[in-house]
Amino acid sequence: MKHLLFITLAFLSVQLSAQQKQFSKDDNGKFIYYKVVDSQAVSKDTLLQRSKSFVNVAYKKSMTQETVTDSSVLAKGTLVIDKTILVAGHPSGEVSYNFVFEARNGKYRFWLTDLLFIPYQRDRYGNFVATTKIGVPLERTPGKLNAGAWKDILNSAYNKIEKFGDDFKKYLATSKVEKTRKKTETISTKKW
Amino acid sequence: MKKLLTAIFAMASTTCALAQETTTSPLEISGSVDTYFKYDFAKNPLNGKTSFVTDHNSVSLGMIDIALKKKTGKASFVGELSFGPRGQSQSIPDAAAGGSSFNIQNLYVNYDFTDQFSMTAGYMGTFIGYEVISPVGNFNYSTSYLFTNGPFQNAGIKATYKFSDKVSLMAGLFNDWNVYSASRGVSAIGGQLMVAPVEGWTAYINALSGAGFGGYGTIVDLTTSYQITEKFKLGLNAANYDIKDSSVPGSYAGAALYPQFAVLDAVTLGLRGEYFKFKAAGAVPATAFTAVTLTANIKSGGLTFIPEVRLDHNSDKPFFNKSGALAPNGGQFSLAAVYAF
Numbered sequence: 001m002k003h004l005l006f007i008t009l010a011f012l013s014v015q016l017s018a019q020q021k022q023f024s025k026d027d028n029g030k031f032i033y034y035k036v037v038d039s040q041a042v043s044k045d046t047l048l049q050r051s052k053s054f055v056n057v058a059y060k061k062s063m064t065q066e067t068v069t070d071s072s073v074l075a076k077g078t079l080v081i082d083k084t085i086l087v088a089g090h091p092s093g094e095v096s097y098n099f100v101f102e103a104r105n106g107k108y109r110f111w112l113t114d115l116l117f118i119p120y121q122r123d124r125y126g127n128f129v130a131t132t133k134i135g136v137p138l139e140r141t142p143g144k145l146n147a148g149a150w151k152d153i154l155n156s157a158y159n160k161i162e163k164f165g166d167d168f169k170k171y172l173a174t175s176k177v178e179k180t181r182k183k184t185e186t187i188s189t190k191k192w
Numbered sequence: 193m194k195k196l197l198t199a200i201f202a203m204a205s206t207t208c209a210l211a212q213e214t215t216t217s218p219l220e221i222s223g224s225v226d227t228y229f230k231y232d233f234a235k236n237p238l239n240g241k242t243s244f245v246t247d248h249n250s251v252s253l254g255m256i257d258i259a260l261k262k263k264t265g266k267a268s269f270v271g272e273l274s275f276g277p278r279g280q281s282q283s284i285p286d287a288a289a290g291g292s293s294f295n296i297q298n299l300y301v302n303y304d305f306t307d308q309f310s311m312t313a314g315y316m317g318t319f320i321g322y323e324v325i326s327p328v329g330n331f332n333y334s335t336s337y338l339f340t341n342g343p344f345q346n347a348g349i350k351a352t353y354k355f356s357d358k359v360s361l362m363a364g365l366f367n368d369w370n371v372y373s374a375s376r377g378v379s380a381i382g383g384q385l386m387v388a389p390v391e392g393w394t395a396y397i398n399a400l401s402g403a404g405f406g407g408y409g410t411i412v413d414l415t416t417s418y419q420i421t422e423k424f425k426l427g428l429n430a431a432n433y434d435i436k437d438s439s440v441p442g443s444y445a446g447a448a449l450y451p452q453f454a455v456l457d458a459v460t461l462g463l464r465g466e467y468f469k470f471k472a473a474g475a476v477p478a479t480a481f482t483a484v485t486l487t488a489n490i491k492s493g494g495l496t497f498i499p500e501v502r503l504d505h506n507s508d509k510p511f512f513n514k515s516g517a518l519a520p521n522g523g524q525f526s527l528a529a530v531y532a533f
Contacts (some may be wrong), residue, residue: 089219090261122222124317124324124533126259126270126298131420133392145458145492 023138023156024112031138033161034111037169044071047103047172052112054171063099073101078099079164081117081156091128093119095157096135110168112161115139117153220261224328226254226278228528236512239519239522241481241504242340244278245333254528256281257297257326266304272297278325296372297325298346313349315372319362319384320398320413320430322448331452331460331530332487333498337468338431338446342411343369343404348378358388368403382453392419406442409435423454439474460489479508498528 023031039047048071055063055075063077076098083092098114116135120128138157142150203221229251232239237248244254255276264271274280279295300314323330323339333515333520367374380402388394395416402408410433427450435443446468454460464487469480483504490497504522506510511522 015480023200089218090222119475122259122326124319124326124329125300126223126261126272126317128220132425134419134422136422143457145490 021155023115023154023158025139029139030113031115032069032111032113033158033165034109034168035165036107036109037171037172038107042172044103044105044108047108050075051101051108052102054168058167058171071103073099077098079157079160081153081160083152083156090122092156093117093153094130095138095160097161103169108172110134110165112164115157115161117157124152216265217263219282221259222261222533223256223272224326224530225256225530226327226528226530228252228333230524232527233523234512234514234519236514236516239504239511239524240334241510241522242337243335244282244337245524245526245528246277246282253269253277254327254530255295257328259298264317267301268304269301270298271352272299273291274325278327295325299501308354309351311349311351315345315347316350318346319396320342320384320400320411320415321431322417322450323413324425327498327528327530328532331450331462331489332464332485333500333530334485334524336429336446336448336464336466337444337481337483338429338448338466338530341405341442341444341468342413342431342433343400345370346372346380346382346400347372348380348382350382360386362386366400366402368407374403376508379408381478393417404435406435406440407437408442409433417450426450427452434471435473437524441470441473441476443471443473445469445471458491460491462487462489479506479510481506494532496530496532498526498530500526500528502526 024035026034042050047163051073051155052065055065055073058079062079065073065075067074076096078094078096080091081093081095083089093167094117096114096116096118097112099110099112101110102108115138117138118130118132118135121131138154190192228245230245230247230249232248236497237246237250240246242483246252248289253255253276255274255278257272257274257279259463260274261271261272271530273294273428275294279297280293296315298314298316300312300316302310302312304310311361315322316364321339323332323335325344327333346366346369347366348366350362350366352360352362354360364382366380366382367378368376368380380400382400382402385397386394387397393416395414398413398415399411400413401410411431412433413429413431414428417425419425428447429450432445433443446466448464448468450462450464452460452462459531464483464485466483466485467480468483469478472478481504483502485500485502487498487500490499503521507520509520511519513519
């Protein structure tokens with residue numbers, strides 16, 4: 001019975017993972033991750049401030065701010081893609097992107113596009129490093145020999161970008177002051 | 193089976209928990225497996241004058257290579273072991289001697305004091321030269337004379353300072369070449385200047401002076417590669433090694449050029465043209481090799497097929513022809529399969 005349950009769960013996991021999410025395409029036929037977020041509680045100026053902080057503080061190691069206006073932030077960045085086998089894995093490459101954020105009162109939108117993949121290879125010291133500086137557009141159609149590997153890269157890239165998007169939305173919805181207050185909260189054991 | 197599954201899920205939970213609470217990276221596991229067939233045109237295995245790919249008319253083994261890496265905060269380690277002919281006696285230090293043990297490819301710890309400055313101590317792949325022991329790190333399956341005669345690995349301690357993404361400097365103290373523990377003390381000093389003048393072009397200027405092959409000597413090396421277009425890459429390696437005692441054979445100089453062109457999405461063709469000269473030493477005269485190697489890399493996921501034709505020449509006739517007489521030319525065909533994970 002236990003075995004049957006295990007097999008059923010494993011089968012369901014495989015089925016779920018087979019239903020993979022895909023990038024949408026923009027007007028130019030390029031992959032895009034695009035989100036419009038309703039944000040009535042946070043003002044336009046605060047959204048812009050938090051967006052700049054996200055680029056320059058939270059993701060400063062992987063993002064570079066390009067242009068800022070009174071309602072937008074443009075940046076470039078990279079996300080490392082992993083190859084995972086059960087509990088362990090290693091980086092398999094990185095995806096570079098252009099990031100655009102635009103704010104209005106009550107809502108904002110952001111998108112990532114110009115997605116380029118740069119494969120990693122293990123160097124002489126056992127570290128995974130970029131093999132080239134020239135990236136391959138994620139929209140390209142791979143040959144038959146590498147179709148499976150390319151599908152894995154697309155899935156991994158989508159998951160990483162989706163997580164990035166979630167992080168960004170959470171960051172913009174959270175006040176830094178409240179965060180600091182939460183960290184310094186103390187618990188007294190004298191009264192209970 | 194139940195215990196095994198429990199252990200695996202326990203490990204998975206621990207890894208996930210750590211990833212959420214600390215800056216610890218998951219344990220990285222990677223490696224490779226390779227095998228090859230070689231046919232020497234003169235049917236003589238002694239015609240191979242460089243490292244690895246030794247057997248004639250045989251489906252033979254390269255090595256299985258397994259590497260572990262983990263980073264916790266600013267500290268990290270790499271441990272990499274290889275088993276099989278390419279990773280045992282042919283890689284020089286064989287852990288238990290006799291060609292039946294294993295070779296440590298990397299075994300070191302690293303600490304990033306800042307984003308710019310780090311220190312590393314242990315046994316590492318050498319910083320000298322273009323080619324490496326692992327077939328995953330090379331385009332050609334056979335190796336160059338420069339690789340064969342230079343250091344493979346160095347044990348030591350080194351400090352690296354990264355001025356920017358375009359310039360970094362490494363300096364270190366090392367044991368003699370290719371040994372797990374020093375036979376002549378920590379007796380070599382080495383350094384590496386990395387410059388990346390334009391995007392896609394990286395050059396390493398390396399020097400290592402002290403205990404090495406043939407006694408004490410100094411090697412100066414230039415290793416550079418330039419990804420000129422999406423399809424075309426050009427690599428260059430040039431080196432000069434002088435043994436302090438000029439009567440000891442082993443000093444050399446040479447250069448190798450590595451043009452590579454991606455003809456299809458999964459197929460890249462590459463040429464290695466090399467000139468290599470052993471310098472005269474005492475009564476031993478100088479002798480020079482030229483070699484041309486045409487190689488294809490056909491990739492499918494983690495698997496790479498490497499068909500290769502190699503032609504070597506030396507007017508001093510170190511090769512053998514089909515009848516066993518000394519000859520100025522050697523040649524071979526090989527087909528290798530390398531899987532990286």
